[in-house]
Amino acid sequence: MLSEANVAAVWLTLKLATITTVILLIVGTPIAWWLARTHSKWKGVIGAVVALPLVLPPTVLGFYLLMILGPHGPIGQLTQFLGWGVLPFTFAGLVVASVFYSMPFVVQPLQQAFEAIGARPLEVAATLRASPWDAFFTVVLPLAKPGFITASILGFAHTVGEFGVVLMIGGNIPEKTRVVSVQIYDHVEALEYAEAHVLAGGMLLFSFLVLLALYSRKGTSTWK
Amino acid sequence: MTFDKAIHARFQVAWPGFNLDVELRLPGRGVTALFGHSGSGKTTLLRCLAGLERQSVGSLNFKGEVWQDDARGICRPTHRRPLGYVFQEASLFPHLSVRKNLDYGRKRVNGGHKVSLDHAVELLGIGHLLDRMPDRLSGGERQRVAIARALATSPELLLMDEPLAALDLKRKSEILPYLERLHDELEIPVCYVSHVPDEVARLADHVVLLSEGRVVAAGGLRETMARLDLPTAFTEDAGVVIEAVVADHDETYRLTRLDFPGGSVVVARRQESLGRRLRFRVHARDVSLALARAKGTSIVNLLPATVVEVADADTPAHVLVRLDAAGTPLIARITRYSLDHLGVTPGKSMWAQIKAVALLG
Structure with missing residues (x-):
């Protein structure tokens, strides 16, 4: 039922979303933790930067990433110096762009989960001889589990759903940067509506199921 | 002189609108009540003793061991102080059963357990609750588990922040006998924060009266309660x-x-x-x-x-x-x-x- 090109696009999309989500959980957790705990005057600035992709057109984000990562941009020069070449129009470039683009969808649920837990459980753990790291893994992580699940679902789903950033930074290279959303665009341009239907319908169903799972999950456990 | 057996504490905390400035010598045995009205700084002082108040400046010498001396840049973090802390509201970990809550601190303590788990469980009468989750306990039961959890770490100092304040009268009378048993059976010093005179009179051996972040009086329970030179806030209930x-x-x-x-x-x-x-x-x-x-x-x-x-x-x-x-x-x-x-x-x-x-x- 799926053409070879469509299978490649679906596979690439799932790979991109999975890698992006894993990176975001690793990078986003300390950022969310810092945002939830700090009294620093930089909290507002960092919070705003993380939230930017929520309001910016993907083309703006894509444009600047292209400038910075491109052969004349600072990061581009660095990656060339390190012998990695330039990132735009590669899968790695797509991952970097997706990490920025989906950042708020992971950081914000985590930050809310950490804020809801508050400082008290950490103080309790400290009076029971747990070091801060110990307390984070044995108390904060289990209590923030609903937040981590929400963050993973949203980060994954949002990466699957991106289009503009992909087009700007990744272009449209089969099996490298041609993800489902771009593939649908191609099909529609070529008037292959049947092919487009298969992918578009699949995306619709996927997105609905993800949101259904998210909204029908039982209430998060509360601190007692 | 049994200088080494006492607890010497000097703390200063400056917040907008509140200053704590205390110097104390607490006996190394028995229950010391930190007594005062709300806002007098008693909970802040308790948190300073535990090392939970990051902005405190001062020193703390526990029976000859330096736990904190900011002048010399020494401050043991809370998890390296051998103390037990009972918070005002029950603070059990909701994702762990009663048994695992009790084990949490206990298994992180190296060396000998002076207070056995069985003894703590028996002392607080919570043997029948071990397999329950915290949300299946009454307020009084939760607080008893929290006290047992603190005791199970064999602390050398037990700090209690109004452990009865969040409970109704019936639950209070349910816990008080257990606290009295602690008083009779424990060898370690206990600091007990309260604003209820009858609670203090029932449990304490020593009293520290606090008012607006200052120590107003300190000493044995009977002598201190019988003093007449205290601020009127205390004498109306003399x-x-x-x-x-x-x-x-x-x-x-x-x-x-x-x-x-x-x-x-x-x-x-x-x-x-x-x-x-x-x-x-x-x-x-x-x-x-x-x-x-x-x-x-x-x-x-x-x-x-x-x-x-x-x-x-x-x-x-x-x-x-x-x-x-x-x-x-x-x-x-x-x-x-x-x-x-x-x-x-x-x-x-x-x-x-x-x-x-x-x-x-």
Whole structure:
């Protein structure tokens, strides 16, 4: 039922979303933790930067990433110096762009989960001889589990759903940067509506199921 | 000198609108009540002792061990201080069963367990709750588990922040006997924050009175509670605490006699058996004075006592009179009119008439 090109696009999309989500959980957790705990005057600035992709057109984000990562941009020069070449129009470039683009969808649920837990459980753990790291893994992580699940679902789903950033930074290279959303665009341009239907319908169903799972999950456990 | 067995603490905390500045020497045994009104800094002081107050500056010497000395850049983080802390509201980990809550601190302690888990469980009467999750416990049960969890780490210092405040009267009376057992059976010093005089009178051996971030008075429970030179915030509720022994039961009139050094009082029949220790409070407003032993009065508790000092009371019309009843301090709150007409001066022998005693327990 799926053409070879469509299978490649679906596979690439799932790979991109999975890698992006894993990176975001690793990078986003300390950022969310810092945002939830700090009294620093930089909290507002960092919070705003993380939230930017929520309001910016993907083309703006894509444009600047292209400038910075491109052969004349600072990061581009660095990656060339390190012998990695330039990132735009590669899968790695797509991952970097997706990490920025989906950042708020992971950081914000985590930050809310950490804020809801508050400082008290950490103080309790400290009076029971747990070091801060110990307390984070044995108390904060289990209590923030609903937040981590929400963050993973949203980060994954949002990466699957991106289009503009992909087009700007990744272009449209089969099996490298041609993800489902771009593939649908191609099909529609070529008037292959049947092919487009298969992918578009699949995306619709996927997105609905993800949101259904998210909204029908039982209430998060509360601190007692 | 047993200098090394005490706890020396000096802390300063400066927040907008609040300053804590205290210097304390706490005994290395028994229950010390940190007593004061809300906002007096008692919880902040307790948090400083635990190392939870990051902005505190000061020093803490625990029985010869330096836990904190900011002048020398020493500050042991909370998890390296061998203490137990019971928070005001129950603070059990909701994702762990009672048993795993108890194990959490216990398995992180190296070396010998002076308090066995079984003993902590038995002491707090929570053996039947071990497999429950915290949200299946009543407020009183949660607080008992929290106390047992702190004890199971074999702490060298137990800090309790109004552990009864979040509970209703029934739950309070459910926990108080357990706290009294702690007092009787534990060898370690306990700091107990409270703003309830009866709780302090029932549990404490020593009292630190705090007001607006300063120590107003500190010392043994009886002497401190009997002091007259305290701010009016404390004297409006002035009174003394007396520790007595159940000496006799009178079945005809359904009365019980309580003996203490310097005399005895008679109260309504108690359930306690002979020889049991009981504490009671005598409020200053329940004590009146007479020049001679009154005849033809309904008051049964009359004690000979010597006037020690006279001080201002909470209203200009009244004075507080501190008395010595053969070693047991008493405070009477009488009018300034009576003071002058009876000629009450230090050294005078009088009769204290006690209208009511409040038994604790």
